[in-house]
Amino acid sequence: MGIVSPSSLLPLSQTKNIISSSSTFAFSTQIKFRLDFRRIMSSASKSQTQCVSSSTLYQVPGLDPLEMDSIAEKTFERYSSNTVKNNGKGVSLVWFRNDLRVLDNEPLFKAWVSSEAILPVYCIDPRLFQTTTYHFGFPKTGALRAQFIMECLGDLKKNLMKKGLNLLIQHGKPEDILPKLARAFGAHTVYAHKETCSEELQVERSVARSLRQVVLPPTQGNSSRSSLSHSPKLELSWGGTLYHLDDLPFNINSLPDVYTQFRKSVEAKCTIRGCIKLPKSLGPPPSIDDWGIIPSIEQLGLHLEKTTKGMRFMGGEAAALGRVTEYFWKKDLLKIYKETRNGMLGPDYSTKFSPWLASGSLSPRFVYEEVKRYEKERQANDSTYWVLFELIWRDYFRFVSIKHGNSLFYLGGPRKVEQRWRQDQKLFETWRNGCTGYPLIDANMKELSASGFMSNRGRQIVCSFLVRDMGIDWRMGAEWFETCLLDYDPCSNYGNWTYGAGVGNDPREDRYFSIPKQAQTYDPDGEYVAFWLPELLPLPREKRNFPGKSYIAQVVPLKFGNTSTQRSKYGGRQSRLQSR
Ligand code: FAD
Numbered sequence: 001m002g003i004v005s006p007s008s009l010l011p012l013s014q015t016k017n018i019i020s021s022s023s024t025f026a027f028s029t030q031i032k033f034r035l036d037f038r039r040i041m042s043s044a045s046k047s048q049t050q051c052v053s054s055s056t057l058y059q060v061p062g063l064d065p066l067e068m069d070s071i072a073e074k075t076f077e078r079y080s081s082n083t084v085k086n087n088g089k090g091v092s093l094v095w096f097r098n099d100l101r102v103l104d105n106e107p108l109f110k111a112w113v114s115s116e117a118i119l120p121v122y123c124i125d126p127r128l129f130q131t132t133t134y135h136f137g138f139p140k141t142g143a144l145r146a147q148f149i150m151e152c153l154g155d156l157k158k159n160l161m162k163k164g165l166n167l168l169i170q171h172g173k174p175e176d177i178l179p180k181l182a183r184a185f186g187a188h189t190v191y192a193h194k195e196t197c198s199e200e201l202q203v204e205r206s207v208a209r210s211l212r213q214v215v216l217p218p219t220q221g222n223s224s225r226s227s228l229s230h231s232p233k234l235e236l237s238w239g240g241t242l243y244h245l246d247d248l249p250f251n252i253n254s255l256p257d258v259y260t261q262f263r264k265s266v267e268a269k270c271t272i273r274g275c276i277k278l279p280k281s282l283g284p285p286p287s288i289d290d291w292g293i294i295p296s297i298e299q300l301g302l303h304l305e306k307t308t309k310g311m312r313f314m315g316g317e318a319a320a321l322g323r324v325t326e327y328f329w330k331k332d333l334l335k336i337y338k339e340t341r342n343g344m345l346g347p348d349y350s351t352k353f354s355p356w357l358a359s360g361s362l363s364p365r366f367v368y369e370e371v372k373r374y375e376k377e378r379q380a381n382d383s384t385y386w387v388l389f390e391l392i393w394r395d396y397f398r399f400v401s402i403k404h405g406n407s408l409f410y411l412g413g414p415r416k417v418e419q420r421w422r423q424d425q426k427l428f429e430t431w432r433n434g435c436t437g438y439p440l441i442d443a444n445m446k447e448l449s450a451s452g453f454m455s456n457r458g459r460q461i462v463c464s465f466l467v468r469d470m471g472i473d474w475r476m477g478a479e480w481f482e483t484c485l486l487d488y489d490p491c492s493n494y495g496n497w498t499y500g501a502g503v504g505n506d507p508r509e510d511r512y513f514s515i516p517k518q519a520q521t522y523d524p525d526g527e528y529v530a531f532w533l534p535e536l537l538p539l540p541r542e543k544r545n546f547p548g549k550s551y552i553a554q555v556v557p558l559k560f561g562n563t564s565t566q567r568s569k570y571g572g573r574q575s576r577l578q579s580r
Contacts, residue, residue, distance in 0.1 A: 059314060104276050147304055
């Protein structure tokens with residue numbers, strides 16, 4: 001086993017028929033439009049057998065740190081402006097939340113324009129790192145995501161320093177820390193990004209309330225207020241979606257309950273705003289003796305099992321920009337995304353942007369601009385569009401969370417569906433630990449625990465199995481995902497789970513995924529299951545997903561039977577839903 005990372009060690013050959021490496025590029029270019037997804041996956045599987053051992057570890061992106069830094073530096077350069085004017089006064093704070101980036105960061109921009117000095121702050125909030133999920137007591141942030149976020153902070157600090165600033169690391173609740181800092185530095189404003197879900201909104205309200213308790217003397221702060229004593233303001237910007245909330249062609253309460261209607265409407269009537277450009281230097285920051293230290297996972301009270309196989313995502317904006325460069329430009333995979341995106345094995349069947357989008361190390365508007373640049377410089381096709389199509393799903397769930405509020409977290413979901421669910425702990429644990437007796441479920445759940453990631457295909461399958469075949473309370477699954485996923489984001493997670501459980505806002509969504517059929521379509525040679533369940537490796541390929549008695553016993557029967565040919569009562573609807 002070895003970690004696969006810097007270019008010299010890149011496992012390109014392992015994925016050569018799904019995607020291109022320089023030597024196989026011509027081949028994949030010739031075949032890509034003629035092959036349907038199934039054939040691509042099976043040819044991929046064949047090549048992978050030779051090269052993917054069941055202990056391969058992929059670093060994502062597969063670039064070395066110097067290369068990532070150089071990509072970040074060049075990108076910052078491209079996105080800097082020397083025409084922005086600063087005529088502000090005093091000090092302002094930039095409170096970093098799920099926006100751990102420099103590029104396309106509006107609060108940072110506004111702080112620079114309105115002040116003489118900026119103090120960037122991140123609060124290590126015990127409510128994120130030292131508590132449990134709402135109902136079922138799983139760790140609120142699992143060790144893998146905590147590690148990823150700490151890496152994001154390290155990289156953010158580095159990038160802010162390159163811009164002449166720094167990052168103050170504080171331990172505690174933002175509503176306790178920010179007012180103290182605002183008082184100590186006489187900050188006239190705290191700039192931050194706006195969130196949409198209840199826990200984050202509660203923190204915003206508490207911060208605003210506690211800032212109102214701070215009285216700044218007349219001589220300090222913004223010139224327009226300098227003759228009066230005043231309190232620091234909290235100024236929130238919208239900034240995590242492709243489409244800006246203010247640009248939507250309807251009031252948020254009239255957000256369509258059908259995704260396609262939403263997408264068509266925004267595509268027809270809205271434009272995506274350009275990325276915010278910052279000046280090259282934003283410094284210097286106020287003088288501070290101790291900028292704080294980014295804690296280790298152990299200091300956060302968590303324990304990290306070493307990732308030994310699967311994917312190891314590198315946290316931080318440099319890694320995010322590196323992954324965009326790697327996926328779009330170096331490996332030239334964007335043009336085949338639509339054909340490969342339903343894969344499950346390895347880093348290159350899909351973009352893998354989600355962990356960086358969720359932590360805010362990557363701006364979706366930057367991804368949009370890169371797609372447009374690629375379409376201009378290389379080619380535009382269904383695949384280049386499809387990445388945007390998927391990003392619009394992400395936007396959609398964010399807007400759904402505003403329209404439907406807390407109902408996204410309730411058992412009956414936005415549609416208040418009344419249904420009986422089980423909370424059978426033992427059964428749930430077989431799902432969580434990957435011991436259900438169904439290799440496709442078990443492999444996906446093991447991947448989630450080991451690497452903090454699971455493909456979109458895998459997520460839909462394990463969700464359907466938990467809620468439809470086991471009949472278990474979907475919130476148990478959603479909370480386990482909340483713990484484990486590197487890309488956990490309340491809107492996308494609970495949005496997708498409510499859809500999967502049939503309680504989402506779209507009344508037409510009701511999904512059942514047949515495991516035998518999914519296995520035959522997306523893992524026909526059992527490569528994926530054998531990667532995560534090496535005990536299946538010796539079996540003939542066609543048996544790996546159907547191992548019978550040579551694997552652990554199945555804990556529940558499938559609702560619609562065990563054979564891939566059996567049709568469920570969902571009939572045609574099932575295939576329509578699977579094809580999304
Ligand atoms: P790609 O296929 O490369 O897609 C590009 C981007 O589009 C993704 O990075 C993501 O930002 C967005 N996207 C794609 N599909 C979806 C989708 N169905 N919903 C929302 N955004 C999407 N995604 C999260 O980011 N966070 C979550 O907590 C999350 N929980 C999920 C739970 C379930 C039960 C399901 C079925 C899906 C969930 N997803 C979640 C959506 C999706 O599975 C991941 O975004 C995707 O697998 C990430 O891999 P990628 O970046 O390679 O995606």
